[in-house]
Amino acid sequence: MEWFSNVRADMLAGITVALALIPEAIAFSIIAGVDPMVGLYASFCIAVTIAFVGGRPGMISAATGAMALLMITLVKEHGIEYLFAATVLTGILQLVLGACKIGRLMTFVPHTGQSVINVKSGGRGRLSTLVAGIFLLFLILVLVDVVKQIPMAALVGVMVMVSIGTFNWQSIRDLRKIPVGDAVVMITTVIIVVATHDLAKGVISGVILSAVIFGWRMARLHATSYESDMGEKVYTVSGQLFFGTMTHFVDQFSFQDDPQQIFIDFSRSHVWDLSAVTAISKVVEKYRQLDKFVVITGLNDESKRLIDRVGISTPAGH
Numbered sequence: 360m361e362w363f364s365n366v367r368a369d370m371l372a373g374i375t376v377a378l379a380l381i382p383e384a385i386a387f388s389i390i391a392g393v394d395p396m397v398g399l400y401a402s403f404c405i406a407v408t409i410a411f412v413g414g415r416p417g418m419i420s421a422a423t424g425a426m427a428l429l430m431i432t433l434v435k436e437h438g439i440e441y442l443f444a445a446t447v448l449t450g451i452l453q454l455v456l457g458a459c460k461i462g463r464l465m466t467f468v469p470h471t472g473q474s475v476i477n478v479k480s481g482g483r484g485r486l487s488t489l490v491a492g493i494f495l496l497f498l499i500l501v502l503v504d505v506v507k508q509i510p511m512a513a514l515v516g517v518m519v520m521v522s523i524g525t526f527n528w529q530s531i532r533d534l535r536k537i538p539v540g541d542a543v544v545m546i547t548t549v550i551i552v553v554a555t556h557d558l559a560k561g562v563i564s565g566v567i568l569s570a571v572i573f574g575w576r577m578a579r580l581h582a583t584s585y586e587s588d589m590g591e592k593v594y595t596v597s598g599q600l601f602f603g604t605m606t607h608f609v610d611q612f613s614f615q616d617d618p619q620q621i622f623i624d625f626s627r628s629h630v631w632d633l634s635a636v637t638a639i640s641k642v643v644e645k646y647r648q649l650d651k652f653v654v655i656t657g658l659n660d661e662s663k664r665l666i667d668r669v670g671i672s673t674p675a676g677h
Contacts, residue, residue: 372482373490
């Protein structure tokens with residue numbers, strides 16, 4: 360069904376994609392510093408291969424896009440031979456990641472500047488991908504002299520249009536709606552890529568900044584408290600308890616002023632690591648030194664397993 364359920368539309372979409380691949384492959388080949396024919400033949404090989412082993416029907420990729428930006432320095436400093444070696448290594452790494460079941464992370468990667476064209480042109484099955492590769496090879500073999508005559512100005516125009524079509528313009532309008540941290544990451548990544556002409560630096564910077572912002576959000580922890588009718592002090596902890604919040608966690612308690620019986624409720628929290636367990640132990644020990652009794656409640660299963668494995672000298676309830 361993935362091959363022949365939409366024959367007419369798939370064939371027309373494949374031809375459309377092949378026509379779009381030629382100027383893109385040539386232009387990105389020039390960016391990468393290799394002969395345009397290298398990019399064209401590589402595009403044919405990739406398209407045909409993906410037709411059979413691609414992760415989803417209608418998926419199309421080629422020797423274009425972000426990979427070209429990564430190849431610039433490699434080809435310039437080490438030559439095209441290293442480009443071939445890097446391509447083989449890329450394939451090996453993908454196989455290893457697949458064997459390790461990391462493919463789930465690909466849900467965070469947007470669909471590829473060719474898959475969109477294919478789908479919008481009516482392509483739905485693997486036949487469209489195969490047709491794109493075969494028709495591209497036909498154009499290379501039969502119209503190679505014509506392809507070589509494409510002027511540089513035309514390629515520049517194509518690249519400008521590809522950039523305009525690839526960019527998600529809706530994201531600019533959504534800047535006011537999305538969280539400030541996400542907007543900062545997006546803008547910073549774009550600025551670094553444009554300023555350095557290095558996609559890798561932009562992506563790495565964006566990932567690091569995202570991790571910092573995520574850590575900052577995770578580090579928000581507070582505790583509310585009240586005294587029960589029985590004269591017991593109940594603390595309800597909200598937030599994630601880990602190495603980044605352990606000090607703040609300890610500061611939430613009024614050790615001297617609290618009554619003899621203290622309950623610490625973790626139903627709105629999660630205990631992540633050894634540092635978190637150490638922080639709980641410190642609180643328990645401070646109360647013990649004042650001859651006060653602590654009961655921990657509300658632990659989820661994972662938090663309880665961690666505390667039981669590490670161990671703290673206090674009764675634990677649910």
